[in-house]
Amino acid sequence: MPPGIDVNVPNAARMYDYYLGGKDNFAVDRAAADAVLSVAPEMRDAARSGRELIKRVVRHMIVERGIRQIIDIGSGLPTRENVHQIAQEIDPSVRVVYVDRDEVVCRHGQALLSSANTTMVQGDLRDPAAILADPGLRKLIDLDEPAGVLMMFLLHLIPDGDGPHDPVAAIREALAPGSVLAISHAASDARPEHMAKISAIYQRANSPFTPRAPETIRAFFGDWPLEEPGLVHLWPFAELPAGVDPDLAAMGYGAVAVKRR
Template sequence: MAEGEGKWGCTGDEQIIPPEIDTTNPSIARVYDYFLDGKDNFAVDRQVAEMALRIVPDAKDAGKANRRFLRRVVRYLAAEEGIRQFIDLGSGLPTQGNVHQIAQEIDPAAQVVYVDNDPIVLVHGRALLATNGSTTVIQADVRDPEAIYADPALRGRIDFSKPIGLLLFSILHHLNDEEDPWGIAERLREPLPSGSFIAMSNFFNAQDEHPEASKQAVMVEKLFNENLGTGRWRTREEIMRYLGDMELVEPGLVPLADWRPDAGESWEKSATYYTYAGCVARKP
C-alpha cells in the first residue's frame, strides 16, 4: 500500500468501498483512526474529529497516549505476568503496535482475539491477520458478553482454564448509562479464571481533582453524543465499579501517561491529560 493510501487503494473518499461499510454516518473506529493520523476514515468522520479538535486541540495526543498505554500494558502482562492469551474488545482499526505484535514479541505462540462490532474493523483485521495462525478477529458487540465468549473462533484460541488478559481500551465509555455498562463489565469479568487481568482506558471526568479538565470533559461529551450518539466521561468511582473485587496493579487508576511510562515518553499536562485514565487489575 502506498503512503497516504487507505485500505482500498486510493486516498480519501474516492476509494472503492465494500457495500457493508457505511460512509454516511461517523464511525467511532474511524474517528479514532483520524486522531492517530490514519488514512482509513471518511469526510463524515473527519468532520466530527475536527469539531472535537476545536474544543480539545490536543485530542490527537490523547489518542496516541492511549496507544502507548496499550503497548506498555500488553508488554507488562506478557513479559512480567506471563499472560499468553488476550481478548481485545473494541479493538478498532489496526495500526502500528497491535496487541498480537507486542505479545508475540515476548512469545510467538501467544494467542490474541480481536473483537469489534464495526464491519470496517473486520475487513482490515482479516487482511492483516491472513498469515498469523495465533490471532483472529471476530465481529461481535460488547453488550453481549455471552455471545462473545461462546464464539467458536474465540474458543478455538482462548483456554478459559488459564489466565486471560482482557483488554477494554476506549470501549466502556461508549456504553450509555441506560445500557448498564457496570452489569456488562461484571458479565465480562465473572467467567475469567483466577489470575486473569483486565486492562482498560476510559474517558475520565476528574471533577474536584481537576476542575478545568472536568469542564472540558462535559463539553466534549456533549459533542460526541450529538454526533456519534455515544461517549461518557465517568468519575473515578464509576470507573472503579467496572472492576468489582479485582486487585488494582500499581499505580492504580491514573492518567494514561502516568501508568508506568517508558523513558522519554512525554505529554504536556494540559486539561486533556487528565480526561483520559487507565488501569490494570488482577482477578484473585
C-alpha cells in the same frame, strides 16, 4: 460499499483512526473529528499516548503476569503497533483475539490478520455471552486458563443507559483466576466543560462519549485487586513521559487488575 456500512454517520473507530493519522476513515468521520479537534486539539496527542499505554499494559501482562492469551475488546481499526505485534514480539506463541462491533473494523482486521495465533471477531461488549461463545475466539482462547482482557478507550463509548458495568462483570466472571483486566476511560472530573463539548460532538456519531468519575471507573474492576499504582491518570507502570502535558494525562484514568487465584 459493503452492506450495513453507513458512511453518513461519524464512526468513533474511524475518528480515532483519523486522530492517529490513519487513512481508514470517511469524510463524515474527518468532519466530526475536526470538530472535536477544534475544541480539544490535544486529542491527537491523547490518541498517540493511548497507543503507548497499550504497549506498556500488554508488556506487563506478558512479562510480569505470564499471560499467553489476550482478548482486545473494542479494538478499533488495525493501526501501527497492534496488540498482537507487541505481544508476539515478546513471545510468538501468544494468542490474540480482537473484538469489535463495527463491520468496517472487522473486515479490515480479518483482511490484515493472517497469523495462526491472531484473529478478529465481530462482537459487542453489551452481549458478552456471544463474544465468549464465538467460535473464532474459542479456537484461540482457553477460558480455563488465565487470559488478559483489554478494554482500552472503550467503556466511555457505552452510555449509562446500556448498563456497561453488567457486561464487564460477566466477562470478569467467565475468566479464570490469574486473569488480568486492563481498562482506560475518559475522566469526568478533569475539565468538565471541555469534556461536555466533546460529548456533544460525539452525539452525532455512532457511539456517544460518556466520561465518568474515578469511583465509577473503579467499579468496572469489581472485587479484583488493582495492580500498583492503582487507578491513575493514564500512565500506570511509568513516569509521565517527557513533553506530555499533565492536563492531557488527567483527562482519563487507567488501571490493571488481577483475578485472585
